[in-house]
């Protein structure tokens with residue numbers, strides 16, 4: 001049996017890094033070794049599968065003996081560690097935005113891979129989409145493959161945990177409510193209020209914010225060769241964990257009914273048991289929840305849906321671990 005890879009996890013102490021460790025444990029992912037990287041290990045350790053694993057200093061020099069580097073840190077370290085991994089011949093899986101739009105780096109969601117499997121990457125580097133893209137893509141890509149896609153309109157309501165551990169802690173302590181705004185990391189909504197953008201407002205003269213433009217660009221990569229008209233609004237919600245979204249699509253071929261849609265969606269997509277699941281209902285779950293379908297036989301090419309998914313689990317950690325499992329299975333036992 002393939003004993004699995006030696007995996008290094010960069011950003012292991014972050015929100016996504018911690019969730020990855022939970023998913024690795026839950027799924028029993030085969031691993032020959034696990035290295036937990038931190039910029040400040042300071043003698044810390046973490047229990048994993050009954051063993052105390054020390055955090056070790058993150059960096060290119062720690063790559064020796066690793067098969068895969070899974071990066072869950074910011075884009076700057078994603079970029080430098082991606083280059084270091086390529087030079088060392090170590091497979092690199094990135095959750096940051098560093099490589100998502102780089103043409104030589106495939107942008108992949110394991111749930112959507114077809115018979116041909118994982119796209120080849122000469123640099124042995126693969127990027128995962130933004131957690132805001134993951135949920136809608138699980139519906140949009142199968143729809144585009146089966147019916148063709150002319151137009152889509154997406155409005156996201158994104159959780160504060162999408163901004164990382166520091167922002168989540170500041171939100172929990174009410175920092176965003178205090179009069180001195182500098183105390184709060186940028187982009188934090190006030191508790192009980194919405195922010196009408198994510199990550200930053202649109203620059204002067206631009207219709208879309210940087211987050212909205214990157215969501216659109218990633219969707220375009222995942223949907224190719226389909227090239228629909230895409231409109232995106234990204235809003236930050238005063239929710240700790242779990243993204244929600246409304247989605248309208250116009251297909252090229254008519255949809256038979258919403259049952260037909262069920263048949264083409266990946267296993268990770270579930271029709272919600274409750275009539276309208278909030279993001280909190282999706283928190284901690286591996287599935288994308290769908291609800292409130294709007295489809296009318298008189299307009300069979302138009303479909304509206306409500307989506308809810310856990311940004312940390314379904315949107316990031318689970319696809320990352322599944323990608324590690326696929327890469328690990330290709331290593332010699």
Ligand SMILES: NC(=O)c1ccc[n+]([C@@H]2O[C@H](COP(=O)([O-])OP(=O)(O)OC[C@H]3O[C@@H](n4cnc5c(N)ncnc54)[C@H](OP(=O)(O)O)[C@@H]3O)[C@@H](O)[C@H]2O)c1
Nearest residue numbers: 011013014015016038039072073077096131162164165316
């Ligand atoms: N939060 C989400 O929902 C989500 C979903 C999908 C993708 N992502 C992406 O995943 C990455 C991690 O997000 P997160 O929410 O987990 O952030 P986070 O909670 O802030 O954690 C990031 C971790 O990265 C490490 N780090 C920070 N600066 C670093 C540097 N210069 N070099 C190496 N490591 C560094 C830090 O650990 P040490 O200080 O211990 O090194 C920190 O624990 C980001 O790129 C984010 O955009 C986030």
